[in-house]
Amino acid sequence: MPSPSPADENSFPVLDQLLDELLALPPGQRAAAVERFVAGHPVWRRHVEALVSQLDGADELLDHPALELIAGPADATLLSGQRLGPWRLQELIGRGGMGEVYRARREDGSFEQFAAVKLMRADLALAPARFEAERQLLARLEHPGIARLLDGGVTDEGRPYMIMELVEGLPVQRWCAQSHATLAQRLDLFIGVCEAVAYAHRALVVHRDLKPANVLVTADGHPKLLDFGLARALDALPQDLTRETLLTPAYAAPEQLAGGVITTAVDVYALGLLLHEMLTGRPAFEPSRSAWPMAAQRAGQAEPMSPSRVAEALAQPPVPAARLQGDLDAIVAKATRLEPEARYASVEALRDDVLRHLRLRPVLARQGNWRYLAARTLRRHRAWVAAGGVALLALLGGAGLAVWQAHEAELAAARANAVKSYLLQVFRASDPRTASDRPRGQITARELLDLGAARIDSEFATQPGLQLELLGELASLYRELGETARYEALQAHRLQLAERLGNWQAVAEVWLNRNGDAADANDSRLALQHLQPADQALQRGGLRDSLLQARWWLSRAQSLPRDDFPGRGAALREARRLYERLDPRAPGYVTTLIEAGLLAYDGGGDDELAVALYREALAAYATAHDRDDGEAQTLYGNLAEALLNLGRFDEAQAIARQGLALAERTYGEAHGDYWVPASNYARLLHLGGDRDAAWRMLDHVFPLLPRPPTSDAWKALGTRLDCMVNEGHSSESVPLARAIVAAMDAQPNTANARYRSRLRLGEALWQHGDIAEAEQFLRAAWRGYVDHESADRQTRLWATGLLGRFLLSQGHLDEAESLLREVIARDAHRHLSHVALARSDLARLMLARGQAVAALTESAAAQQAWRDVHGFRDVRMGVAIDLARAQALAATGERAQAQRLAQEALANSQKWDAPEAPAIKEARALLAALSGKPAP
Numbered sequence: 001m002p003s004p005s006p007a008d009e010n011s012f013p014v015l016d017q018l019l020d021e022l023l024a025l026p027p028g029q030r031a032a033a034v035e036r037f038v039a040g041h042p043v044w045r046r047h048v049e050a051l052v053s054q055l056d057g058a059d060e061l062l063d064h065p066a067l068e069l070i071a072g073p074a075d076a077t078l079l080s081g082q083r084l085g086p087w088r089l090q091e092l093i094g095r096g097g098m099g100e101v102y103r104a105r106r107e108d109g110s111f112e113q114f115a116a117v118k119l120m121r122a123d124l125a126l127a128p129a130r131f132e133a134e135r136q137l138l139a140r141l142e143h144p145g146i147a148r149l150l151d152g153g154v155t156d157e158g159r160p161y162m163i164m165e166l167v168e169g170l171p172v173q174r175w176c177a178q179s180h181a182t183l184a185q186r187l188d189l190f191i192g193v194c195e196a197v198a199y200a201h202r203a204l205v206v207h208r209d210l211k212p213a214n215v216l217v218t219a220d221g222h223p224k225l226l227d228f229g230l231a232r233a234l235d236a237l238p239q240d241l242t243r244e245t246l247l248t249p250a251y252a253a254p255e256q257l258a259g260g261v262i263t264t265a266v267d268v269y270a271l272g273l274l275l276h277e278m279l280t281g282r283p284a285f286e287p288s289r290s291a292w293p294m295a296a297q298r299a300g301q302a303e304p305m306s307p308s309r310v311a312e313a314l315a316q317p318p319v320p321a322a323r324l325q326g327d328l329d330a331i332v333a334k335a336t337r338l339e340p341e342a343r344y345a346s347v348e349a350l351r352d353d354v355l356r357h358l359r360l361r362p363v364l365a366r367q368g369n370w371r372y373l374a375a376r377t378l379r380r381h382r383a384w385v386a387a388g389g390v391a392l393l394a395l396l397g398g399a400g401l402a403v404w405q406a407h408e409a410e411l412a413a414a415r416a417n418a419v420k421s422y423l424l425q426v427f428r429a430s431d432p433r434t435a436s437d438r439p440r441g442q443i444t445a446r447e448l449l450d451l452g453a454a455r456i457d458s459e460f461a462t463q464p465g466l467q468l469e470l471l472g473e474l475a476s477l478y479r480e481l482g483e484t485a486r487y488e489a490l491q492a493h494r495l496q497l498a499e500r501l502g503n504w505q506a507v508a509e510v511w512l513n514r515n516g517d518a519a520d521a522n523d524s525r526l527a528l529q530h531l532q533p534a535d536q537a538l539q540r541g542g543l544r545d546s547l548l549q550a551r552w553w554l555s556r557a558q559s560l561p562r563d564d565f566p567g568r569g570a571a572l573r574e575a576r577r578l579y580e581r582l583d584p585r586a587p588g589y590v591t592t593l594i595e596a597g598l599l600a601y602d603g604g605g606d607d608e609l610a611v612a613l614y615r616e617a618l619a620a621y622a623t624a625h626d627r628d629d630g631e632a633q634t635l636y637g638n639l640a641e642a643l644l645n646l647g648r649f650d651e652a653q654a655i656a657r658q659g660l661a662l663a664e665r666t667y668g669e670a671h672g673d674y675w676v677p678a679s680n681y682a683r684l685l686h687l688g689g690d691r692d693a694a695w696r697m698l699d700h701v702f703p704l705l706p707r708p709p710t711s712d713a714w715k716a717l718g719t720r721l722d723c724m725v726n727e728g729h730s731s732e733s734v735p736l737a738r739a740i741v742a743a744m745d746a747q748p749n750t751a752n753a754r755y756r757s758r759l760r761l762g763e764a765l766w767q768h769g770d771i772a773e774a775e776q777f778l779r780a781a782w783r784g785y786v787d788h789e790s791a792d793r794q795t796r797l798w799a800t801g802l803l804g805r806f807l808l809s810q811g812h813l814d815e816a817e818s819l820l821r822e823v824i825a826r827d828a829h830r831h832l833s834h835v836a837l838a839r840s841d842l843a844r845l846m847l848a849r850g851q852a853v854a855a856l857t858e859s860a861a862a863q864q865a866w867r868d869v870h871g872f873r874d875v876r877m878g879v880a881i882d883l884a885r886a887q888a889l890a891a892t893g894e895r896a897q898a899q900r901l902a903q904e905a906l907a908n909s910q911k912w913d914a915p916e917a918p919a920i921k922e923a924r925a926l927l928a929a930l931s932g933k934p935a936p
Contacts, residue, residue, distance in 0.1 A: 083107070085153060087117060087163055099159075103166065115150055116164045141203060142665050144629055145196030146225045167224045169216035176278060176318065183319050185221075186278045187354055188623055192223040194271060194351035195627070200225075201264050201347055208262060210270035211251040212277055222622065250285050254338050265340035268350055272335025272343075273304065275354075279328060280310040281318045284336070304336055327357040330365035355625065359583075468498055468506050475513075504541025508534045508548055515555045527559035550578035551588050557595055562752075563788065565603040572596050585625050593617035594635055597642070605793055607645045607871075614639040630673055633663040637677050640684065645794070647871045649688055656681040672712025675701050679719035686723045689875040689912050694723060714743050718757070725760055726874055728917030730767035737761035741777075752795070755784035759799055766806055767918060775810075778803050794872065797823050797834045805841050808848070817845055833873040836865035840884035852891040859885040879909045879919050886926060895930055902926045 082089050087104040094101040099120040106113040142148065151163035170178065172193075176186055193215055200207060207225070214226045249257065253269035256262065276284040284304035308324040311317035331353050337343045344350040353363045475490035491510055498506035511534035518527035531552065538549055553575035560567045572595055579589035597613035600606045614635060621632050636659025643652035660677045667673045678701045686694035698720050705713040718740055724733040737760050744757045762777030782803045785796040804819030823838040839862035846855035859881075866881050882905040889898035906923035913919055 084117060084155065084161060084163075085151060087115060087151070089117060104163070113150075114166045116147075116166045117161055118164060119155070119161045120159055141200055141205060142668065143196055143199040144627075144632075144662060144665060145192055145223060146200065148665050164226075167216050167218065167226060169218040169224060171212050172215040172217050172223060172274075173212040173277060173281070175217035177281065181318070183279075183323055184358070186319070187358060189217065189221075189223050190271075190275050190278055191351055191354055193225060193274065194347050194354070196223070196225045197267050197271065198347040198351065201267070206262060206264055207267050207270075208256070209248055209251070210267055210274060211248050212274060215274070220622075250283055253340070255340060263340060264346065265343050268335055268343045268347055269337075269340075271347065271350060272332050275328075275335065276304055276307050276310075276332050279307045279319050279324055279332075280314070282310055282314075303338060304332070307332055327363045327366065331357065331363060334365040468494060468501070468503060471497070472506070472509065504537040505543060505548060508537035508541065508543065508552070511537065512548075512551055512555055515559060519555070519558050524559055524561055527555075531556055531559065545578070545582075547578070547582055547586055547588070550575045550582065550586070550592075553578065554588055554592050554595065557592075557599075562602060565599065568595075568599050569603070572599060583625075584620060585623050587624050587626050587628055587631075590617050590620045590624055590628070590631060590635070593620060594631070594638065597638060601642065601645075605645075607642045610642040611639065611646065614642060629662055629666040633659045633666060633673060633677055635659075636662065637680055640680070644684065644687070645872045647869060647873060649684070653681070653684050653688070656684050669704055672710055672716075675704060675716040676712055676719075679716040683719050683722055686726065687874045691727065691912055698723065709743070711747065714740060714747075718760075721760055721764075724914075725763050725767070726876055727913040728767055728919065729914040730764060730916060733764040734761070734768050734770075737764045751784065751788055755781045755788075755799070756795070758784070759802065762806075763802060766809075771810065775806065778806055791822075792826050792828070794832060794834065797826055797832065801834050801838045801841070804838065808841055808845050811848075813845055813848060817842070820845065831865070831868045831870040833866070833869045833871065833877055836862055836869055836881060837877050839865055840881040843884045843888055847887060847891055852888065855888040856892050859888040875908070876912055876919065879905045879912070879923075882908075883919065883922055883926065890926065890930060899927065899930045902930065 084104070086106050088107045090103045090105060092100060093103050093116070099118060102117040102119065104115050104117045106115065147167050148165040149162060150165060152161060154160050169175070172189060175181070176189075179185075181189075197207060197210065210225075216224045216226060218224055251270045251273050253266040254260075256266055273284045306324075306329040307319075308321040308329050311319060311321035311324055331350070334353075335343055335350055344353070349364070353365055356363045471490050471494040475487050475494065479487040491513060495507060495510040498504075498510065511530050515527050515530040515534065518524075518530060534552055534555075538544060538546070538552060543549055553571045557568045557571035557575065560571065562568075572592060575588070575592045576596065579586055579592055583589075593613050594617050597610040597617065600609040600613060617635055618632075618639070621627055621635065636655050640652045640656040640659065643649075643655060656677065660674075660681050663671075663674045663677045669678075678697055682694045682697035682701070685691075685697065701716055702720065705716060709717060717736065721733060721736050721740060723729075724736070737757070741754075741757045741761050744754045758777045759781035762774045762781060765771075765774035765777065778799075782799045785793075785799045789796040800819050801823045804816045804823070807813075807816035807819070820838045820842045824835055824842070827835040839858055843855040843859035843862060846852075846858060862881050863885055866878055882901050886898045886901040886905065889895075889901065902923050906920065906927065909917060909919040909923060
């Protein structure tokens, strides 16, 4: 009977036996063993030599299925330049157990984008229905720490493919080594990975193949989880959760290796191994132990050596062994227990224990060790010990109290986990009364939520503390679902229970939640009223020095009128002081910095300070315990606007792109928090002169907006109107501007929004030729800005200059001059674009008075001021300034220069403006006058 060929499935026993022999030999003796083997199987020589050359390499040879390995290396099966839908392949960038990965570029003309195309192996291709189910699984995952699914399909040859976000970065272990990461940096990265995995688990998805190669660290130091190719839904059929033929043995949990039922515990186990490797720089199980025969023996028998012992054996460990002993050894040990039920109950519990270690709090992995708890307490309060022997004795005398307090902290953490577990049970369970009517899977999440809410009072009547926790969690869920009545009813129930129990923390939380609801509705009076009972609860509960008090100060800053700069500033200082001292990684700290950035602009137009505060907020967001990605995309938008006001267009566009990408990942295109940053990014492109790209984005957003528009939709429409009016698109701008004015008046918007809408309507009416009505709206907007903003604010200068320009066009020269000179006088060496434009309008005014020489001087000053602009600008302003200069040159006999400048202005206006733009008409009229021909 002939020997099996290397590609024959019957060759596995032969290869398996050979690999066992080779692994048992020192590297220096393997070549001779190979020669003995291939003497009897010459057809195997090339394949076996390829295997041996990789045994000591870094490409995880033994972590791949045997049949994949004996097939040997292969060329890419798709060609560079080949298209898959709108994607054109560029090059092969990787190959793994599931198939190949290509770099691709989007080429459908919509926008530039790169992606990773994952092409599944032909022998692993799923049935179309199963593949579509896998795509739907990945489509659940929208998180900044997870590479996003963009598209998918099936090739003409029947091979499924997925288009994934292309992540540029280094594998986490290599990043740690190359950057010489500190222990804190390694733990921060690990916490970020845990948050991404926990998010997947909340979406009922288990990864099943977590390992260092599947975690990349981006250029900004954030971890990104890759390759959900082996992921499965937690509600899949049991047989689907035991198919583990393509797992990575070195990082697989014992139950995976043994073919057992797969739960989220396998990801907890893999995360424990990942943490072990990040701390030691070495895999917990060496490759020689992870071959399938050895891995099968490891299942249920071996636990990894503790990180500190590995570090002790290394000449230069990345983290000293002494820093790993104790907490971190215990955390890794608990995460990698052989029995799934002995591990952390969830990824959140693992993450929280790492956070406790960072905060010098007792970790649950060492629960029950009273000596450890006391020592941890002493270390946290070492300043007291240093104060003297009396203080030390007093502290030791109260050690029992310290241990009791630490135990209480553990119980609080356990209660929080119980809340999460209960909610998961609610959503996974099908109530018997409902299941009899509809099969499992057809009950909506909202119906299950209602069933869970109804059970709280009966099932937790003897546990009022936990009852309070659950009422708070369910209330927040109903709020997110937009179920206002149910939300408010649960809040009222929680408040009543908290007041009866004397739980003043919960009382304060309810009133602060009500404050936030009123603030969201722009009801500042009611929001401030709700702060009074919250303040009383904080006082009665002895919570003045707490994060809840910091939240109270932040809420006060957000509730005060926008023009109360001293009050807002004082409240934000108190909030920041408490957050920085108690916990700068608390989510409210990010919000505090954002509000401080807004105040820097509102209180004096200090964009430099605003940029510094926004960047500080981004740094805080990166390390926050529970990162709010929705708030982060708003933060990106604020930072982009501040950079725009400083004239830093390239930075502003880059930041706006990041915010837009985050909004798309977090909310998707059907959400209002996508429409606003998408429209703002389009506006940035428009201001910079990229009109085509701007309108592609604006026209992409427009059909996504609901009818009638929501608040976010009106914001997006307002940005669309800005671009219309800026380029003179009068045919469509007037009706849209009228609708926006009506919407701003009907909704509880800020005064600034109402003035801006009137200013835009006035300008649109002017462009359209409705002069009397245009003047009415322009004057109303200007008066509003004068009454409510300081004389130096750019928005007020914009309104003043626009009204002056309008009056100039109507021959009201004296009033126009007064307004234009007011704008110029407010420059104060800030080099503002509105000042440059006002100077050019002053040159036009001098021409209207017959003062050609003075106009020539003023137009030259306007051009110089435009070249010196440091802040906000629209390229179309340059066209207006050049046309004023051309008119002054023509009036003083410099016809050749005037004609050249007018032609340049016309070319730019045709590129940047709508065909009916006033600038185009003006340039053509001037050129016609200079040539002696009638205007076209």
